[in-house]
Amino acid sequence: xxxxxxxxxxxxxxxxxxxxxxxxxxxxxxxxxxxxxxxxxxxxxxxxxxxxxxxxxxxxxxxxxxxxxxxxxxxxxxxxxxxxxxxxxxxxxxxxxxxxxxxxxxxxxxxxxxxxxxxxxxxxxxxxxxxxxxxxxxxxxxxxxxxxxxxxxxxxxxxxxxxxxxxxxxxxxxxxxxxxxxxxxxxxxxxxxxxxxxxxxxxxxxxxxxxxxxxxxxxxxxxxxxxxxxxxxxxxxxxxxxxxxx
Amino acid sequence: xxxxxxxxxxxxxxxxxxxxxxxxxxxxxxxxxxxxxxxxxxxxxxxxxxxxxxxxxxxxxxxxxxxxxxxxxxxxxxxxxxxxxxxxxxxxxxxxxxxxxxxxxxxxxxxxxxxxxxxxxxxxxxxxxxxxxxxxxxxxxxxxxxxxxxxxxxxxxxxxxxxxxxxxxxxxxxxxxxxxxxxxxxxxxxxxxxxxxxxxxxxxxxxxxxxxxxxxxxxxxxxxxxxxxxxxxxxxxxxxxxxxxxxxxxxxxxxxxxxxxxxx
Numbered sequence: 277x278x279x280x281x282x283x284x285x286x287x288x289x290x291x292x293x294x295x296x297x298x299x300x301x302x303x304x305x306x307x308x309x310x311x312x313x314x315x316x317x318x319x320x321x322x323x324x325x326x327x328x329x330x331x332x333x334x335x336x337x338x339x340x341x342x343x344x345x346x347x348x349x350x351x352x353x354x355x356x357x358x359x360x361x362x363x364x365x366x367x368x369x370x371x372x373x374x375x376x377x378x379x380x381x382x383x384x385x386x387x388x389x390x391x392x393x394x395x396x397x398x399x400x401x402x403x404x405x406x407x408x409x410x411x412x413x414x415x416x417x418x419x420x421x422x423x424x425x426x427x428x429x430x431x432x433x434x435x436x437x438x439x440x441x442x443x444x445x446x447x448x449x450x451x452x453x454x455x456x457x458x459x460x461x462x463x464x465x466x467x468x469x470x471x472x473x474x475x476x477x478x479x480x481x482x483x484x485x486x487x488x489x490x491x492x493x494x495x496x497x498x499x500x501x502x503x504x505x506x507x508x509x510x511x512x513x514x515x516x517x518x519x520x521x522x
Numbered sequence: 523x524x525x526x527x528x529x530x531x532x533x534x535x536x537x538x539x540x541x542x543x544x545x546x547x548x549x550x551x552x553x554x555x556x557x558x559x560x561x562x563x564x565x566x567x568x569x570x571x572x573x574x575x576x577x578x579x580x581x582x583x584x585x586x587x588x589x590x591x592x593x594x595x596x597x598x599x600x601x602x603x604x605x606x607x608x609x610x611x612x613x614x615x616x617x618x619x620x621x622x623x624x625x626x627x628x629x630x631x632x633x634x635x636x637x638x639x640x641x642x643x644x645x646x647x648x649x650x651x652x653x654x655x656x657x658x659x660x661x662x663x664x665x666x667x668x669x670x671x672x673x674x675x676x677x678x679x680x681x682x683x684x685x686x687x688x689x690x691x692x693x694x695x696x697x698x699x700x701x702x703x704x705x706x707x708x709x710x711x712x713x714x715x716x717x718x719x720x721x722x723x724x725x726x727x728x729x730x731x732x733x734x735x736x737x738x739x740x741x742x743x744x745x746x747x748x749x750x751x752x753x754x755x756x757x758x759x760x761x762x763x764x765x766x767x768x769x770x771x772x773x774x775x776x777x778x779x780x781x782x783x784x785x786x
Binding site for chain 2: 355
């Protein structure tokens with residue numbers, strides 16, 4: 277019980293930017309293992325909250341098949357649809373139907389259901405761990421280049437505490453709640469505190485050590501996004517054909 | 523609790539010694555954010571009740587659809603006379619059809635009873651307000667902090683953000699935001715008042731409010747150099763405005779050159 281209370285206290289102090297919390301993570305015996313534990317615990321708690329929130333939201337919205345049918349009926353009763361049906365005939369109906377089925381198939385995979393959100397219990401901690409490791413490694417590199425004094429374990433331990441604003445996702449217990457940019461911004465602020473404290477950096481150096489990894493990640497994402505978009509564009513006809521044929 | 527109430531009073535009256543005490547208090551960041559969240563929840567409580575009760579007695583989305591229709595009617599009033607009639611003839615039937623589809627979807631049965639769904643929707647909007655305010659505050663706050671540091675400020679991030687969070691206090695006026703005509707005026711008053719508190723908080727936390735002391739060491743007042751805190755608070759907004767302007771002009775030039783090319 278004492279351990280849980282100490283752990284919760286550490287998370288709360290990290291969340292509210294108390295320098296001694298980051299110092300404690302820096303000086304702990306095995307900062308990497310403790311950091312990993314924090315990230316996993318936060319991830320699992322957030323994922324469990326999302327399961328409840330998504331279930332309530334799913335129960336508070338009409339059935340997707342009913343929405344689909346209502347929109348379909350409404351669209352096919354509109355004047356423009358009937359004019360095009362008369363003017364173009366069967367090819368228009370077939371083209372419309374293909375597009376319609378394809379878009380709803382994509383949409384049905386994007387809308388969370390109680391079952392699909394159960395997967396979050398595994399994927400959310402995993403996503404947080406990967407994000408933490410990539411950011412931590414880059415941040416360590418930049419912090420050391422800027423004169424930082426912490427080792428890799430200390431950097432990862434301190435930046436793990438910066439994951440704590442993710443607990444705001446607990447608001448997701450309630451349906452129809454959107455968090456917006458608050459978590460991302462708060463995490464960035466906590467990372468600044470973590471790197472400043474762990475590496476004993478001045479504010480300016482800590483600022484660059486915080487921001488540069490993020491810029492590198494954005495650039496990489498941009499390049500990867502471009503490659504994926506190019507691949508999708510290249511294979512789109514086969515993909516559409518596959519969906520239409522299945 | 524008393525300390526928080528004193529800080530709230532100090533923020534409203536722009537009392538520099540009160541803000542100075544708040545800045546030096548333990549856990550200033552947590553206290554500041556607590557005040558911000560409380561303000562947002564108090565303001566949102568009225569809207570929550572109105573939305574919940576209104577949602578129970580009105581058909582779903584009735585208010586939203588009425589707002590869209592009145593907005594489009596207003597838009598038509600600003601259109602040239604001859605174009606408006608033709609456009610209205612083409613556009614309005616489509617709009618009516620789309621709104622009918624939206625209304626039909628909103629009226630579909632849900633797995634939970636409708637009253638509970640309406641409650642959750644109103645509750646979601648209520649909780650979204652503090653989250654949006656927090657996000658906006660932190661997002662703008664880090665840029666003001668950066669500007670203040672570049673101008674020579676000596677404040678620390680948790681102290682600055684905690685003290686600047688008091689700028690949310692005037693937004694309590696928005697409890698009356700649903701009162702017709704009054705909402706807009708109150709928003710403007712709250713925004714101006716809040717911006718002034720941003721400036722005072724920046725001055726207090728970055729060492730631009732210097733205490734004036736007697737020979738015995740008692741503080742008699744504060745001499746504030748207002749230029750830098752005002753600049754620090756306004757610079758991020760100005761930077762965004764300039765970026766938007768440059769983006770807008772670039773977009774316009776691209777469109778114009780595309781039209782020219784298409785014409786040539």
